[in-house]
Each structure stands twice: as C-alpha cells, then as structure tokens.
Amino acid sequence: MKNFVSSFFGAVIFYSRIPLPSFISISFFKIALWLPWIGVLLASLLSVFALILDVIGFPPLTKIVLLVFAWICVTGGLHFDGAIDAGDAWGVQGDQKKRLEVMQDSRVGAYGLISGIFLVLLKIVSLYELSIPLWWGLMISMSWGRWGQLGAIALYPYVREEGKGAFLKKDLNFPLDGIIGSLFIIFLIIIQIYFLGNSLTQVITTNIIGASISLMMGWLIQKPLGGHTGDTYGATVEWSEALILCFLSIKS
Template sequence: MNGSPPSPLSSFLASLTFYTTIPLAWVGPLTFHRIARFAPWVGLLLGCSLGLLDQGLAAVGMPPLTRAALGVAIWVGLTGGLHLDGAMDSADGLAVMAPDRRLEVMADSVTGAFGAMVAVLILLLKTLAWVELPRGLPGESLWLLALVAGWGRWAQVVAIARYPYLKAQGKGAFHKKEFETPWDWLLGLVSLIVIASLGFLCHGLSLVLVISLTLGGVVLGLGIPAWFNQQLGGHTGDTYGAVVEWTEALLLCGLTVFSAPGT
C-alpha cells in the first residue's frame, strides 16, 4: 500500500547500505526512513565479520599485530571511512578557540593538523587494543568485536535521540527528523544486552567481562555524546561519526585489561 511504512527488513538493509560500503544494489529500491535505529545491528554484523576475519587469519598463521592492522584497515574500508572522517572534522572544529567558527571549520573538506592527529590516534588505539583482546575462549574476539562495534553505533543513536542537530541541512539531519524516542534507542540497547547475555550463557564468556563491557558501553554511549554536546551545543553528522569512533576505540582499550598476562 502506498504510504505504508517500510518493513523492518527493508529498513535494516537501507541502514546497511547507508553505514557501510557493502553493495546491495541488487536488493532494489530502499527507503531510508528511521534507519538510525538499526545502526547497532549494523555494528554487530560488522564486528562479527571482523571477528571471523581475525580467526581466519590466525588459523593460517598470520602474526597478531599484522592481522590487527589489516583488520582495522578493513574496518575503515567497510564503513567507507564515514565515521573516521567525522572524527577528523570534529577534531579540527573543536581545535578552534572561537566557538562561533567551529561548525564552519568542521564543514571545510580540508583536513587540518588536529584531524590528522586524531585519525592516527584512533587507528593506533584500535590496532594495539585488537592485539591485546582477551582470547581465552575460541571465538571470544568475535563476540567482543561485534559488541564493541554495536555499542559504538548505539552511542550515535543516543546522540541523535538526546541532543539537537545544529544544521538545517546536513548528512545527518534526516536521522534527527525521523527519530522516534524512546523506541528507536531502546531497540539497540536491548539487542546489545541480549547478545552480551548470549555470549555468557551460550559461549562461556566471563560474567565480569560481559558486565564490564555492557556498563562501559552504556557509560561511553551516554558520556561521549554528552561531551560533544557540551562543546558545541548540539551535534552534526561529523560528531555522530566521532562518537562512534571514540566509543569503539575506548571500549577496545578497556577490554585489554581482561587479557591474560603474556598473551
């Protein structure tokens, strides 16, 4: 029926198309109505794919640092650098002392020194933390990477839901316009908690690890968007990307404390 809302499957596929470089032209026309609610699911799928890649490379004998670097490079490739570009632009904007010029600088396509430094820092943190992920169980890195990528995108959903969008037009404006609270951000939150619980119940992940990852995801998912809002008075498409990148990087770093010494 004309005017009827798209099915959840169609919305998820549209979300996958928007947030990744996965070719889905064969699916047919997609409607991008309320796709942000499925961003955590896209993150889970991406993280799961990266975890499978990590296991496959380990099986053929690739050293940990090399496969971590390759995995992070593919991570950027699968997202088209969308979120990393936002983190870089946000860093350039926040480096400006005059608050009224920050949005103007963020909109500039030229990458500044602070943007370049932030990109290096994020990629370095992700790569080194990937190497040190807990691997006490077979497939443990798969669960952890999936949840980290999921929480990163849930943090973006929080930014969309809780804070004003600062541009009348922009690459993230339609997310805010079509967002429905609280259901859209609760969908991702419940999904991530369920997946984490399944990791504990079905795969034997440490309960302390699962609880810590969940609490870390919630704290960072609420705190990082709040910090950007404090700095700018709201959010843009660039800060949405920055929220994803910093949540992922810091969660990965936090998980390294659960690695056994010497592994």
C-alpha cells in the same frame, strides 16, 4: 514488516560498503534504529576476515593492522572521516559558528590528523592486547559504539539545519524508538551467558562499560558545539569503539 526490512537494508547501504543485490528494496526511513545491529553485522564480517588471516598465517600484529584497515574500508571511512573533521573543530579557538565552518572544510588540519592517527593506533594496540576473544571485542565495541550514536541522536539537538545527518534525528520518535534500537543488548547477553559462559558480574560489567563510554562520548563531543552534527555522530562512534576496546584490554 516489509518497510521494517527495507529500513534495515537501507541502514546497511548507508552505514557500510557491503554490496546488496539491486532487486532488494531499501528505505532510509528510521535507519538509525539499526545502528547497533549494523555494528554486530560488521563485527561478524571482520571476525571472519581475521580468521582468514589466521589461516593464511599472518603474525598477530600484522593481522591486527590489516583488520583495522579493513574496518575503515568496510564502513567507507564514514565515521572515521567524521572523527577527523570533529578533531579539527576541537582545535579551533572560537565560537560554535567558527567550529562548524572548520568542520565543513574538506581540508584536514593538524588536530584532525592527530585525532585520526591516535584513533588508529589506539584500536591497533587495544585489539592486540585484548583480554577477551577478538571477535567478542569487535562485537562489543562496534555495537555499543553505534548505540552511542543512537543515544547522541536522541539526547542532543542537531545544530545544522541543512546537515546531511539531520534526517537521522527527524525520522525517530523517542523514547519508543530508542527502546527498540536498544534490543541488541538482549542478543549480547544471550551470547555472554549461553555461548561464553560469562558470570552475571562479567555480563553486567561488560555492558556497563559499553553503555557508559558511549553515553559519555556522546556528551563530551557535543559540548563545544552545543549539539551534534553528522561529523560528531561519526566521532562518537569512533571514540566510543576505541575507548571500549581500551577497557576490554585490561587484564582481570
């Protein structure tokens, strides 16, 4: 049990910029198990931040812009940076080796810049036009988006032998760990039924949207490389979040 808790705190340290006391024991073993729960945690913190902005009196659009900025800051830009690097690779006319070389280049190219700008704009507009409560939109998109990374880790090869994200796949045992990492779905369903009063149709629709988009992005993003890297793991999270928010903004 102690190792289990240490793994969760390791996931908090790795996937966010949330400070933890120095006396807390951390482990980076199997931290990918906690990806969806990190999404729930970050969504909760951002929801509190949005509430504070409301209390201060910021107008809606300004609040959303500040919220998306805080979103990037609280993750340390980890996934966002990966999305930009992956965007540069998508613009390359070449084989897998050439694309991987471009992704390793610290300089940002045109395709990476365009990808980053489009992602930010997509999140701002979608959050502004959400058809559900803001906090719930954050929780759905951020938990399912990170589940998409867990799915990418499980389903596709890691194409860099010495990549920084290689240990994420190496540590996990599928399918058991994939099942354990998906238990957050029960938490989401409980919220929908007992706190939001959603119908069975709404529950099924919302979660199918989250799962389908996340799986689709994990598949699409790996196609040019024949597998995933740490950068494409981040891109899977970012694009899944953005597209889930787009669908959640559709008026019923």
